[in-house]
Amino acid sequence: GSDVEKANDAITGDVLTVTIGATVPTGFEHTAAEEVKEKIGVDARIGKDRGRIYFPITTDKLFQVHLLKSVDNLFVVVEEDDFYQFKESKEDTLREMQQLASKLPWTNALEVWKLNGTLKKRKGYRKRGNGTKVKSNAEATDATVAETEQQELPQAESAAENQTKAESTADRETSTQDSEEAEPEAKLIKFRVTCNRAGDKHSFTSNEAARDFGGAVQEFFQWKADMTKFDIEVLLNIHKEEVVIGIALTEESLHRRNISHFGPTTLRSTLCYGMLRLCKPQASDIIIDPMCGTGAIPLEGAIEFNSSFYVAGDNNDMAVNRTVNNVSHIQRRRADKGSASGLPIDTVQWDLCNLPIRTGSVDIVITDMPFGKRMGSRKKNWDLYPPCLREMARVCTPGTGKAVLLTQDKKCFTKAISRMGGLWRRLHTVWVNVGGLHAGVYLLKRTEAVFGQTPEDR
DSSP states (O other): OOOHHHHHHHHHHBBOOOEEEEEEOTTTTHHHHHOOOOOHHSOOOEEESTTTEEEEEEEGGGGGGGGGGSEEEEEEEEEEEETTOOOSSSSHHHHHHHHHHHHHHHHHHHHHHHHHHHHHHHHTSOOOOOOOOOHHHHHHHOOOOOOOOOOSSOOOOGGGGGGSSSSHHHHHHHHHHHHHSSSGGGGGGEEEEEEEEEOOOOOHHHHHHHHHHHHHHHHHTTOOOOOOOEEEEEEEETTEEEEEEEEEEEESOOSSSSSSSSSTOOOOHHHHHHHHHHHHOOOOOOOEETOOOHHHHHHHHHHSSSEEEEEEEEEEEHHHHHHHHHHHHHHHHHHHHTTTTOOOOOEEEEETTBBBBTTTTTTTEEEEEEOOTSSOHHHHHHHHHHHHHHHHHBBBOOTTEEEEEEEEEEHHHHHHTTTTTTTTEEEEEEEETTEEEEEEEEEEEOOOOTTTSGGOOO
């Protein structure tokens, strides 16, 4: 039907129904969909493009999207076209994109953007979670929806073609946008277009698409283009022949929400949340992270699955310091808000192959194993993996204990696991992307075998 009919269908007593899109860590789309079902009560569909899910919501429930812990960024869909017919030539394609700007059904999405602005104000939603200034570029890598993967570390430039930004948005990280008053019409609205393109059959770059589509949006709305101090971020997501146009609802990715002291390999908290959901922490579970780094995983657990108890440990004193600082930072933040500040987590410096923990007393081991590419070396991994997997097996309860382990060195890991088949059984593997590197999240179950009595031990 016409836009008018569409708009009328959507407006029932001023409540609109819209589609929300969310970017999530690749490999954890199903986990995120589960969380949407659990917290919002609707079915999410998983996008063709990995790392995205979509779900319907009514505007009276919009605040609920801010309860989701497995999503990096949220946007409201203006329009989606599963099979966009790109023209043969680049000129024709770009001209058609310019024409698209004036034809899109913007009304509902803009209403949702406005409502979201008032929600953020009222609840202090998704403001910068930590008071730290952006540090090195490694930590500030772009948190706009534009990255197919939000990386902790910059990727090689060669990949930049598919995911171009008009410029680095490190300055964007620290900007808060308080300009969304209830009457945005009264003042000049500033906007930017972020294009994210994937696929090898396109005649244009993401920069060209963002520039031409952005120019047309500017003309149509008479908004002012501003790459850094924008009120509205229009998203142009092109994946092969699928085109989705959206308006961002998160100013900066949620994946930095808990950590104030970043280390060289701090995991995104959304990925930590996905790993934790995989092992389903139960009340009174004892959960350890023997190589906690900055404490991202156990911290996320202590906040979101707070009826378990977490012990974060590392052999590196700098890591232990960072974890202690991150924990106390959150404790203070909670105390300031007047909520209970005591989190069920403790931090220890220990030798990971010789844990000061009683045999069979741990329910879940969850950790990010040292990556060959980023930390340590492959050779070191091979020396480390077997003894540390054995030590994890020792402390885990036979028959019920679980481990969720993220590793980049799949060869090494698989070999080490097969060497101790008597102690661990592989249940499930999720393939993820961490800072542009391919990695596996392995869910292992501790067998019934008594430690020290399997063939491998003799």
